[in-house]
Amino acid sequence: MKPDLFSRRNFLKRTSFATLGAAASTGFRFPQPAEARQLAALGGAAVRRKPFSSWPPVSPELEKSLIEAFRSRRWGRSLQGPMVGEGLVCEFERRFARLLGVRYCLATGSCTQALHTALHAVGVGPGDEVLVPPCTFIATVQAILLCGALPVFVDVDLETFQMDPAKIEPLITPETRAIEPVHIAGLPCDIERIVAIAEKHRLAVVEDAAQAHLALFRDKPCGTFGQIGCFSFQNSKQIACGEGGALVTNDAQLAERSYVFHNLGLSPRQQSVGLGTKYRMHELEAALLLPQLETLTAEIQRRHDNAAYLAKRLSEIPGIIPQRLYPGTTRGAYYLFGFRYLRENFGGVAREKFLRALRAEGIPFTTMYFDQLNKQPFLTAVLSSPGFQKVFSADRLRRYHERNQCPNNDLLAEQGVWLPQYVLLGEKQDIDDIADAIAKISENKDHLSKL
Numbered sequence: 306m307k308p309d310l311f312s313r314r315n316f317l318k319r320t321s322f323a324t325l326g327a328a329a330s331t332g333f334r335f336p337q338p339a340e341a342r343q344l345a346a347l348g349g350a351a352v353r354r355k356p357f358s359s360w361p362p363v364s365p366e367l368e369k370s371l372i373e374a375f376r377s378r379r380w381g382r383s384l385q386g387p388m389v390g391e392g393l394v395c396e397f398e399r400r401f402a403r404l405l406g407v408r409y410c411l412a413t414g415s416c417t418q419a420l421h422t423a424l425h426a427v428g429v430g431p432g433d434e435v436l437v438p439p440c441t442f443i444a445t446v447q448a449i450l451l452c453g454a455l456p457v458f459v460d461v462d463l464e465t466f467q468m469d470p471a472k473i474e475p476l477i478t479p480e481t482r483a484i485e486p487v488h489i490a491g492l493p494c495d496i497e498r499i500v501a502i503a504e505k506h507r508l509a510v511v512e513d514a515a516q517a518h519l520a521l522f523r524d525k526p527c528g529t530f531g532q533i534g535c536f537s538f539q540n541s542k543q544i545a546c547g548e549g550g551a552l553v554t555n556d557a558q559l560a561e562r563s564y565v566f567h568n569l570g571l572s573p574r575q576q577s578v579g580l581g582t583k584y585r586m587h588e589l590e591a592a593l594l595l596p597q598l599e600t601l602t603a604e605i606q607r608r609h610d611n612a613a614y615l616a617k618r619l620s621e622i623p624g625i626i627p628q629r630l631y632p633g634t635t636r637g638a639y640y641l642f643g644f645r646y647l648r649e650n651f652g653g654v655a656r657e658k659f660l661r662a663l664r665a666e667g668i669p670f671t672t673m674y675f676d677q678l679n680k681q682p683f684l685t686a687v688l689s690s691p692g693f694q695k696v697f698s699a700d701r702l703r704r705y706h707e708r709n710q711c712p713n714n715d716l717l718a719e720q721g722v723w724l725p726q727y728v729l730l731g732e733k734q735d736i737d738d739i740a741d742a743i744a745k746i747s748e749n750k751d752h753l754s755k756l
């Protein structure tokens with residue numbers, strides 16, 4: 306009996322990245338020409354019937370490293386300071402710093418923790434304002450709120466999806482303390498211009514480079530332009546250990562302040578010197594990360610090259626506009642491959658129908674980072690909490706809501722689509738499958754409204 310896995314209804318139910326490929330890999334049948342041209346969502350054959358690369362990678366090297374760390378019985382980090390002393394976490398800090406060409410690295414339990422630590426270290430506190438883009442992961446914004454500060458959203462550039470430097474200066478007030486730019490999708494934002502504006506106004510820059518491991522702008526790694534840069538090693542990121550993060554800096558004082566805050570306010574000499582929480586990375590996480598540093602550069606380059614080819618193919622399809630790179634971008638890290646879907650080129654059909662068709666063709670995607678963070682309920686909830694009401698006057702919060710408009714981002718939230726990083730780790734055929742699937746949908750645009 307033919308398994309039911311590949312039936313349309315069953316297939317459409319499989320929405321997650323992980324299960325899609327597995328479903329498509331069974332039930333293979335050589336497509337007939339007419340069937341191949343028809344949308345899979347309308348009963349035709351899917352363009353992609355195999356899984357893409359699986360993520361995170363499970364290699365014998367990783368397994369060996371993890372087991373060795375486990376058997377050592379030493380599961381907590383050295384407490385002599387960042388990069389000082391024995392153990393895998395310190396070894397990881399030294400090697401990550403060397404890879405990025407910076408003086409200090411401090412590993413943390415997540416990038417959210419690194420961002421909170423970094424904002425605290427540069428002096429962000431209750432009553433302050435921090436400038437941030439709305440097209441990012443919620444952690445970027447939560448880190449500001451955790452400091453008791455107000456996230457002020459800078460609208461994005463519609464072509465690059467990044468914080469638009471031209472929109473920063475009108476938002477600066479006497480309360481502004483820092484800018485927290487994000488290299489969204491792992492592509493460099495206009496970081497040199499942002500740093501220049503920050504210097505002019507004496508603001509700190511904390512880069513959210515959670516998605517931008519080894520992305521380069523004018524040959525310099527993202528995360529090394531501002532005072533502190535923060536990285537994520539969460540499971541979906543380009544190096545992964547489940548949860549995990551790090552911050553990097555060239556400033557000895559900021560490295561020490563960060564270390565103290567991340568270690569319960571204790572200095573490397575074990576004196577209690579200030580406010581602190583417990584945000585330490587453990588040795589088993591570093592055991593998973595260290596072997597991945599060996600392959601990171603080659604993998605980032607591979608994603609960059611595959612992304613360049615995909616962008617070229619997609620730009621030939623009317624109404625599909627890939628995320629644009631700023632001039633000066635040496636290399637993108639491509640945590641995501643983003644593009645805009647312009648419905649006017651698809652007979653006015655809403656993005657959701659296009660996505661339904663794309664899913665049925667076997668291509669994984671997400672729209673998660675187009676969440677309009679400036680408009681989400683969590684923000685209102687936090688700002689109306691007693692603590693925030695005490696720090697911020699009613700008048701200031703009212704003015705905040707008026708300033709907090711990001712029309713470009715609103716449009717992007719309607720148009721944007723992301724492909725996950727692991728699809729870019731494959732062969733040219735994988736990339737062709739993605740482009741062929743989207744081209745097929747474009748050719749069938751007159752049928753999309755039936756979905």
Ligand SMILES: *Cc1c(COP(=O)(O)O)cnc(C)c1O
Pocket residue numbers: 414415416417418441442444445487513515516536537538539548549550
């Ligand atoms: C993943 C991510 C974070 C948070 O990283 P965690 O390690 O999961 O805490 C922050 N910012 C951006 C842009 C991210 O993609």
